[in-house]
Every structure is written in structure tokens, then in C-alpha cells.
Amino acid sequence: MYSSIAPFHLAIPVYNLLECRTFYRDILGCEEGRSSDSWVDFNFFGHQLVIHYKPKTQDNSHTNPVDGKDVPVPHFGVVLPWDVFHVFAENLQSKNINFIIEPYIRFEGLVGEQATMFFKDPSDNALEFKSFKDMGQLFAK
Numbered sequence: 001m002y003s004s005i006a007p008f009h010l011a012i013p014v015y016n017l018l019e020c021r022t023f024y025r026d027i028l029g030c031e032e033g034r035s036s037d038s039w040v041d042f043n044f045f046g047h048q049l050v051i052h053y054k055p056k057t058q059d060n061s062h063t064n065p066v067d068g069k070d071v072p073v074p075h076f077g078v079v080l081p082w083d084v085f086h087v088f089a090e091n092l093q094s095k096n097i098n099f100i101i102e103p104y105i106r107f108e109g110l111v112g113e114q115a116t117m118f119f120k121d122p123s124d125n126a127l128e129f130k131s132f133k134d135m136g137q138l139f140a141k
Contacts, residue, residue, distance in 0.1 A: 007047045010076060011039075013054035014123035020051050023121050027095055045078040051123075061124070067106045072118060072126035079138065085115050085131035092119070100126065111140045 014020040017040065024030045024042050030049070033041035038053045063070035080088060089103040103117040116130040132138055 009048045009050070010044070011050040011052055012076075012125050014051045014121070014125070015054060015056035016122055017051065017053045019122035024049070024051065027092070027097070045080070047078070056123075059124070069101050071128075072100055072120075075118065075126035075128045077128040077130065079135075080129060080131045081135075082115070082131045082133060085129060088129065089115075089117055092117075112137050 017038070021032070021035075021040050024040075024044070025032050028044075030042040030044050033043060033048075035041065040051050042049045042051070062073045064073050065071070086103075092099075093103075097119050099117060099119045101116065101118040103115060105113065106116050107113050113133045114130050115133075116128060118126060118128050120126050
């Protein structure tokens with residue numbers, strides 16, 4: 001459909017702006033952009049992520065089963081190159097990230113084989129980072 005990837009813009013709610021600012025900048029390594037007292041822009045792997053302050057509300061967590069794991073819904077993240085994913089996962093493990101789903105290979109030996117991991121930011125937003133062994137299978141059935 002597209003010959004090149006256009007950066008997406010995603011704005012998410014956070015109930016602790018300072019903790020999340022530190023998380024995205026120092027833990028995930030995202031460069032900080034513009035900000036105010038109630039929001040902060042980040043370069044999220046080439047995309048624009050904005051964290052917006054929103055008071056904490058009740059837990060609305062939900063999961064769906066995928067490959068025998070309880071995948072949090074909603075979630076967002078980035079598809080990384082295979083080698084970059086593994087280095088990034090090791091970096092997160094060294095920073096003692098509390099994974100919802102530890103890094104592992106999903107659909108091993110099948111169409112769509114991928115490495116994946118899930119964890120939450122300090123405001124309970126679920127993130128998934130993944131990588132396809134064959135990027136040409138990103139949308140394969």
C-alpha cells in the first residue's frame with residue numbers, strides 16, 4: 001500500500017507525567033521534544049509519541065489469548081529489526097523491566113515467526129515490541 005513508512009502520531013494518557021517522562025527518555029531511550037506542564041513529545045523510534053497527563057482512573061485492563069499468552073488490550077509498540085530487538089530486549093532486562101510477557105519467539109517455524117515482548121510504562125500503558133525473522137511476513141496470512 002505504501003512505498004515507505006510514514007511516522008505515526010500517538011497520544012496516550014499518563015497519570016504520573018514525571019515518572020513516564022523518565023521512563024520513555026531514560027529507560028526506552030526516546031529523545032524528548034516539545035513539552036508543557038501537562039504533556040511531553042518523544043521521538044518514539046522515528047514516530048511521534050505524546051504523553052498527556054490524565055488523572056488515574058479505575059483499572060480497565062483486559063487480555064486476549066495469543067499463542068498461549070494473555071496479551072494486554074490495548075497495547076502499542078514498534079516492529080524492530082531482528083538484531084535490534086534482541087539488543088533492546090537485553091538492555092531492558094538489564095534495567096529490570098517487569099515484563100508482562102518475557103521476550104520470546106512466537107509462531108516459531110511458522111508463517112509470521114516473530115520475537116515479541118510486553119511490558120507496561122509507569123502509568124499502566126501496555127507496550128509490545130516485536131521483530132519478524134522475515135520482515136516480508138509482517139502481514140502474511
